Amino acid sequence: MSTEPLVVAHDLARTFDVSPPWLNRVLERKPRVLLHAVDGVSFSIERGKTLALVGESGCGKSTVARLLVGLYAPTRGGLQFDGQDAHAAFKTPEGRKLRRRIQMIFQDPYASLNPRWVVEDIVGEPLREHGILSGKAELRERVGELLKSVGLSPLDMSKYPHQFSGGQRQRISIARALATQPEFLVCDEPTSALDVSVQAQVLNIMKDLQRQQGLTYLFISHNLAVVRHVADQVGVMYLGRLVEVADKQKLFAEPQHPYTRMLLDAIPQMKHTGRSRTPVQGEVPNPLNPPTGCAFHPRCPHANARCSAERPKLLSIKGVQVACHAVEEGRI
Known part of the structure; x- marks a missing residue:
């Protein structure tokens, strides 16, 4: 198996124009309004491994997911998949072959399935669209195998x-x-709409499939307990940027970034029964008007003048990638 990462995202960015209509802007003399949903995200995922992206709602996790599968085109940056430029390939006739190799599981199972189709048509559609199978008998047989692989019956x-x-x-x-x-x-929060007991069943199926088929996952979640169960590496996002990327064990044992520490402090733990939980302090700033410097500085207990003026870069410190002036200067 190749040691090169299967997926490499470099400086991925996506900006949305959320301005009022042109006539309103002219009459009211308002400038265009741009939303930087993802702003310079870089990471790599090795074959057969799982990278989890975590963070509060609105931090850009789902936009990253849609950039990776080609539903959005990047405003800046690029994506390498198995050594080739994925976004350039998506625009060519050969892009169909690449799309077969990259698939997405959406967050809401109630909205992502066509209510007018039976399961045979839903699961069989990719087989027909990509010309993998055409005969009705072999299509039914393959759909039955796929249903069995996820714990359902061909019936x-x-x-x-x-x-x-x-x-x-x-x-x-x-x-x-x-x-x-x-x-x-x-996988864009594939278990967030499910009960806890059902979440565990679905996650175990996904882990088993990964072992059997050597699958590589990008797993998006805001539930750190789920991330602890499925991930090999964890990336913490805040307001469109990665603030920390580390191996799972290292991140949970020794979180570096103040935001990561804040998220982990909010998790209830059995050994701390009776101790009051530390709630996540403050609120995510308005992404249309983000703070200057480090986006986290209004909520950070370690912020100083440099934090409010200069945006930190993602640097490798103690074997962890972290974007924080306080960590860089040894203040925490």
Whole structure:
């Protein structure tokens, strides 16, 4: 197996124009308004490994997911997949082959499945679209195999999505994503809409599939307990930027960035029963008007004048990538 990372994102950025209509801007003399949803994100994922992206709502995690699968084009930066420029390839006829190798599992199993289609059509659609199988008998056989691989029965093929529970629907979504035999799966909070007991079942299925098929995952979540279960590496995002990237064990044992520490302090732990939890302090700033310097400085207990004036770079410190002046200067 190659030692080169399968996925390499370099300085990925995506800006959305959220300005009022042109006539309103002219009459009210207002400038254009740009939202920097993702602002210079870089990471790599080795084959067969899982990188988890965590952070509060609105920090740009889902936008990164859509950039990786080609649903959004980047405003800046690029994505290398297996050594080739993925976004350039997506625009060519050869891009269909690349799309077979990259698939996505969406957050809401109630919204991501067509309610008018039976399961056979939902799971079989990628097989038909990519010309992998065309005969009805072999298509049914393959859909049955995919359903069995995620813990469902081939007899479920004739049912509609409304006849399943949330956890079962998400299994159907996973079966559909696996239909093209992808190497890389982008999972956008795939268990957040499910009950805790069902979450564990779906996560175990995903872990088993990763072991059996050598899958590579980008796993997006705001639940650090889930991340601890599935990830090999963790990237912490804040307001469109990565503030810390580390191996899972290192991040949970020795978090470096003040924001990472704040998130981990908010997790209830059995050994600390009876001790009051530390809530996450403050609120995420308005992304349309972000703070100067380090975006986290209004909420940071270690902030100084440099933090409010100069944006920190993601540097390698003690074997961890971290963007923090206080960590860099040894103040924490």
